[in-house]
Amino acid sequence: MTDKYVGKRVKRTEDPRLIRGLAHYVDDIALPGTLHVAFVRSMFAHAKINSIDTSAARSAPGVVAVYTGQDVADKIGPVPCASARGRTAHGQ
């Protein structure tokens, strides 16, 4: 034991798969039925939301669900980046 490790350099046991491109990162895992999400952000630096028309997004092929701040407001409480109404800033 001591002969093997003490004072000796030790090569990492995880490296063979990492240097061959055979490691498994989270992004490499494809589960069946995985959905992808896309965020639509405000095009305006500072503006008031009068309404959000999601009909075109909902009818796009392959779209499973569209959520706005209004849809989730009473489920998850106030979320600064998902305005249910009122004013929005760029990035929201």
Add this chain to the structure above:
Amino acid sequence: MKKAINLNVNGVSRSDEVEPRMLLVHYLRDVLELTGTHVGCETSLCGACTVMLDGQAVKSCTLFAVQADGSSVTTIEGLAKNGELHPVQEGFWEKHGLQCGYCTPGMIVAAAQLLERNSDPSREEICHGLEGNLCRCTGYQHIIEAVQYAAKKAGAQ
């Protein structure tokens, strides 16, 4: 509308129909399931997606799969030959050129091309050759030593 492409990836002929907007890296990862090539920044800054296209190291997040039609692609999975590691792969293992390993495939492919062009690079030439590849773990010192090890090893063979 999908477009038919034919290419050779790691010595295997591939024919697929892909959307013209599909990036080469997504074709490799999602269609061919060669997930060794990583997506880091998607803006060709980080080099994690580097592959060899007709012998030239390119960032596969900045190419469309249709642009690789008719080409030969080598990914990190294709570098080891007959189970024997490429000298650069060996160097990375030997000299601790990696920690998390995320940048490693791109780093190794870029370094392999560097040595193809210059079999005995100086430290400065290695640094310059790997400028397009970012690593957040190692601080680069061990990566440079890994490439020096590979150059020496390949020179001895």
